[in-house]
Amino acid sequence: MSFGDLLRAAPGTRPNLTAIDPRSTPGFDAGKSAARARLQELRDELAEFQEKLWAEQGQSLLVVLQALDAGGKDGLIRKVMTAFNPQGTRVTGFGVPTEEELRHDFLWRVHAATPGKGRIGVFNRSHYEDVLVVRVKELVPESVWRDRYERINAFEAHLAANSTRIVKLYLHISREEQRARFQERLDNPAKHWKWDSGDLETREKWPAYRAAYTDALERCSTDVAPWFVIPADHKWYRDLATAEILAETARAMDPQWPEAEDDVAAIVIPD
Ligand code: AMP
Ligand code: MG
Numbered sequence: 001m002s003f004g005d006l007l008r009a010a011p012g013t014r015p016n017l018t019a020i021d022p023r024s025t026p027g028f029d030a031g032k033s034a035a036r037a038r039l040q041e042l043r044d045e046l047a048e049f050q051e052k053l054w055a056e057q058g059q060s061l062l063v064v065l066q067a068l069d070a071g072g073k074d075g076l077i078r079k080v081m082t083a084f085n086p087q088g089t090r091v092t093g094f095g096v097p098t099e100e101e102l103r104h105d106f107l108w109r110v111h112a113a114t115p116g117k118g119r120i121g122v123f124n125r126s127h128y129e130d131v132l133v134v135r136v137k138e139l140v141p142e143s144v145w146r147d148r149y150e151r152i153n154a155f156e157a158h159l160a161a162n163s164t165r166i167v168k169l170y171l172h173i174s175r176e177e178q179r180a181r182f183q184e185r186l187d188n189p190a191k192h193w194k195w196d197s198g199d200l201e202t203r204e205k206w207p208a209y210r211a212a213y214t215d216a217l218e219r220c221s222t223d224v225a226p227w228f229v230i231p232a233d234h235k236w237y238r239d240l241a242t243a244e245i246l247a248e249t250a251r252a253m254d255p256q257w258p259e260a261e262d263d264v265a266a267i268v269i270p271d
Contacts, residue, residue, distance in 0.1 A: 003027050003244035007228045009170075009221040015229060017214055022174040022233040028240060035240040042243035043083035049250035053118055054088045056255040059163045060115040063246070064123045066132070066216075067171035068209060069199040070181035072232050073124050076171065079239045080246070081122050090115065093124040106130040106148065107155050114159060127152055128168075131216050136208045149219040160224035167249050168225060169242060170213065171232035175206060 006026045009015045028035060053059065063081070065073045077091060092113040101109045107127055115121030131152070135145045156166055173181075182199065185191040202209065221227035228245055232238040 001027065002248050003241050004226075004228065004248045007230060007241060007245065009217045009227040009229055011221050011223055011226065012218075014218045015214060017172065017210055017217075017229070020172060020229055020231065022172045022177060022231050024231045025234060025237045026231065026241075027244075028237065032234075032236045035236045039079070039236075039240050039243055042240075042247050043080070045247050046080075046083040046243065046250060047085070049247075049253075049255065050084045050088060050120060052255040052257060053120070053250075053253070054085070055118075055257055057118040057258070059165060059253055059255060060117055060119050060121065061249065061253065062115055062121045062123070062159065062164050062166045064126045064128070064166065064168040065171070066126060066128050066168070066213075067232065068173060068178060068206075069196070069202055070178050070185070071171040071173050072235060072238055073171060075235060076169075076238060076242055077122060077124065079235075080243050083243070084120050088118065089120045089122065091122040091124060094126055094129060107151070111155070114164065117163060127155070128216055128220075132209065132212045133202075135212050136205050149216070152220050153222055153225075156220070156222065156225035165249060165253050166225035167245060168221075168227045169245070170217065170227060170229050171238060172229050173232045175203075177233040178203065 003026075053061065065076065067073050081089065081091065090113070094109070097109065110123075110127040113121060113123070131145050131148050134140055135142075160166060182195075182203075185195045217227045217229070228241075230238055230241050
């Protein structure tokens with residue numbers, strides 16, 4: 001069974017996040033050092049894929065990352081997304097919307113950051129915040145956020161119809177692991193900058209976030225834009241599973257070298 005098949009949130013079904021162990025390592029029991037070795041092979045494969053994608057100029061790849069605080073999005077970008085050439089890749093972080101962004105519809109800033117043909121886009125948080133934090137903190141009335149799942153599905157289907165392959169990854173960490181990572185941020189002066197007092201407030205609302213994530217996964221995992229639940233307490237597994245899913249996606253996209261514009265065999269380069 002592929003990693004995608006093991007970890008995909010089946011479209012139309014309600015995932016039971018409580019039953020998915022964040023410490024588990026589905027599809028891989030060889031341990032950390034074997035995982036790191038396999039990751040290197042996958043990084044090479046992803047690098048080659050990207051060069052073809054860039055050359056072909058026909059399709060694009062969008063990777064959406066969501067997680068609770070300390071879920072490991074930044075580490076994942078550093079360990080896996082760096083396989084891609086920065087020329088042709090854009091990572092976009094979505095924070096609290098600016099005044100101007102708030103004057104537009106919630107997808108405005110997101111659409112502007114989507115990858116064009118030949119490109120890879122990575123979203124560090126995304127339009128899903130508009131049905132997660134926005135819902136939990138009651139930043140808009142329920143009637144507004146309720147309506148958004150369908151709008152998100154329509155938006156993603158629109159991107160898919162325009163040759164964008166979408167992979168959405170939810171990094172699933174346990175409450176204990178989050179506590180340990182927060183503690184590390186407090187204990188290590190080099191990590192103090194990551195400490196955000198608002199994160200404790202979010203931690204307090206764990207059940208509300210769990211419910212909001214469950215709804216988003218149920219309502220917005222579709223055939224054209226599937227969600228994957230990545231058990232993420234083990235960083236090595238998180239990186240490996242993500243790289244495997246991206247490599248499977250890359251093989252399915254199968255970009256091709258374009259035809260040369262001239263009859264290259266007949267060209268003689270002058271001295
Ligand atoms: P970080 O990813 O740690 O830099 O934090 C970004 C913050 O922006 C998080 O607390 C998010 O919940 C918040 N954020 C992102 N998108 C939205 C949104 N649409 N509305 C409100 N807050 C948001
Ligand atoms: Mg933060």
